[in-house]
Amino acid sequence: MGENGVVASKLCYPAAAMEVVAAELGHTAGSKLYDDDGRLKRTGTMWTASAHIITAVIGSGVLSLGWAIAQLGWVAGPAVMLLFSFVTYYTSALLADCYRSGDESTGKRNYTYMDAVNANLSGIKVQVCGFLQYANIVGVAIGYTIAASISMLAIKRANCFHVEGHGDPCNISSTPYMIIFGVAEIFFSQIPDFDQISWLSILAAVMSFTYSTIGLGLGVVQVVANGGVKGSLTGISIGVVTPMDKVWRSLQAFGDIAFAYSYSLILIEIQDTIRAPPPSESRVMRRATVVSVAVTTLFYMLCGCTGYAAFGDAAPGNLLTGFGFYEPFWLLDVANAAIVVHLVGAYQVYCQPLFAFVEKWAQQRWPKSWYITKDIDVPLSLSGGGGGGGGRCYKLNLFRLTWRSAFVVATTVVSMLLPFFNDVVGFLGAVGFWPLTVYFPVEMYIVQKRIPRWSTRWVCLQLLSLACLAITVASAAGSIAGILSDLKVYKPFATTY
Structure with missing residues (x-):
């Protein structure tokens, strides 16, 4: 060795x-x-970076957008979605410029989001950024486990109704399906790093288009069956819900939309896979961001607006479950299976930065530990011996095996305790949106470009940050209210659908 x-x-x-x-x-x-x-x-291109972003962005959040627009209405709903898409693109472009310190082609690389913060800011901000980034990643892992289990459970219920008839309640616990998803993630989490999951991201991105397209198609069919478009200009009516519930649900809708666009916390890590200049990584990343945000906004608009048009005030928190579990049951099965496959990949895209951070820290803390530093070669073929040609192998690291497996087990157990898909999604979006998507990119860009204090550009950037902070606080409050409401009727490990 x-x-x-x-x-x-x-x-x-x-x-x-x-x-x-x-x-x-x-x-x-x-x-x-x-x-x-x-x-x-590095071998990444604009297209592989776009695949990573689309995998991360067009996640389970797309399924809650019909519900979000139902809370806000035909005017505010699409407007808020466009607003978040613009903010996400703009701040992502600012963040992409912080990948290198100094010259955009030859400056020192910042490999992670925390490295970029450390290079441009200082003191407690670095620790706060690290805590928020990795806490948000843990939260996303929990949210994706919940979403995947709901989709697997939906497949089971659709098949149950098809076989047993619509009179059977087909109530099923989500716990076994969370365990199945967790077992799959233990296996995929052993992929060492970002560079080796491009194939999984591309597959996941294809799956996201698959289920989004099916949801869109079913929504159009539902609108035709209804004989017209449902919904109103102002969203769900007072009377259907109380005035206070209207406020809380509207705020939660902001959080859901924020979550649907959230990927800044892994942007630097994605950018670090892009091949060296020319052109510079920041230019490639900006182009990938344009492509990805444009594609996701189009899908979000289509799926969210179609879901609201199909169901009106009764738009469900998960679009696909709103069509019932009846016919065509096989098409719903395909869509929900695509969601599960997508979330397997999205889980890995989000968690790789956390995995890498912990493993790097452990190697620096115990550099002579055999358990932490040694890679054990596991041959993947039988052609290793002849003629010095060598064969492919997998480098098994015992610390990586145990720590990543423990992480997946922990997030799966927490998911069993809190299977509130819509409220969890809203809370995650709210908590992570302002600091990671807006505040740190803005502050780093100001330092990087030496923008003078109180200049017009400095004031505009600060106003953008303050406005997004207000949205974050309000959205978090709405989501917490929703979670507290769910907890009143919830029994741990016993929830059925």
Whole structure:
């Protein structure tokens, strides 16, 4: 075994790839296999970055947008969605410029969101950013586990109604399905890092388009069956809900829409997969952001507005469950299966930065620990011995195996305790939106570009930040009210649908 836990086994490395091992040992000068920072050449493009973003953004949040628009109405609903899309694009462009410190093509790289904050800001802000980023990632993992279990449960109920008839209540617990999803995530969480999950992101992005398209199609069919468009200009009416509930639900709708656009907390990590200039990573990332936000906004508008048009005030928190569990049951099964596959990938896209942070910290804290630093070569083929050609292998790290598995188990257990899809989604969106999507990108950009205090641009950026802070506080309050309401009737591990 070499330095830093690198195992240079001939079984796993073909002769031409031995340079890669040399790089791990510090011999990087003059090699065409490495970037300017001595790491293996990044191979990401605008399209792979877009796939990562779409996988992260068009997640379970799209399913709650019909409900969100129902709370706000035909005027405010689409307007708020467009507002969030613009804010997300603008602040993402600011954040992309912070990937390198100094020159956008040759400056020092910041590998993570925390690295960028540390390079541009200082003091307690770095710790606050780290806590919010990783706490939000944990929350997203919980939210995605809940959403995936609801979709798996929907498949089971649709099949139950088809076989047993519509008179059977088909009440089923969500707990077994959360366990199934958790087991799958334990397996996929062993993929070492972002560079190796591009295929999973592309698959997940395809799945997101699949279920969004099915939901859109079913919504159009429902509108035709209704004989017209439902809904009103101001949203759900006073009388259907109390005035106070109207306020809380409207605020929660803001949180749901914020969650649906949230991906800034992993933007730097995605940008770190893009190949070296030219063009600069920030320019490629801005183009990927334009493509991704435009595509997601189009889908959000179509799915959210169609859901509201189909169901009006009765728009469900999960669009696909609103069509019932009857016919065409097979089409609903396909859509819900696509959601599950997508969420498997989205879970990994979000959690990889947290996995990498903990593992880097552990290696720095215990650099001589065999358990933490050593990679064990596990051959993936039987062609490793002949002629020095080598074979492919998987590098098994015991610390990675145990820590990531423990993380998945913990988030799964918490999901069993709090299966409130809509309220959890709203709370996560609210809490993470202002600090991670707006405040830190704005503050870092001001430092990076040396924007003078009290200049017109500085004042405009600060006003944007303050407005988004107000939205965050109000949305969090609405979501907490919804969660407290759910807790009044909830029994842990016993919820059925």
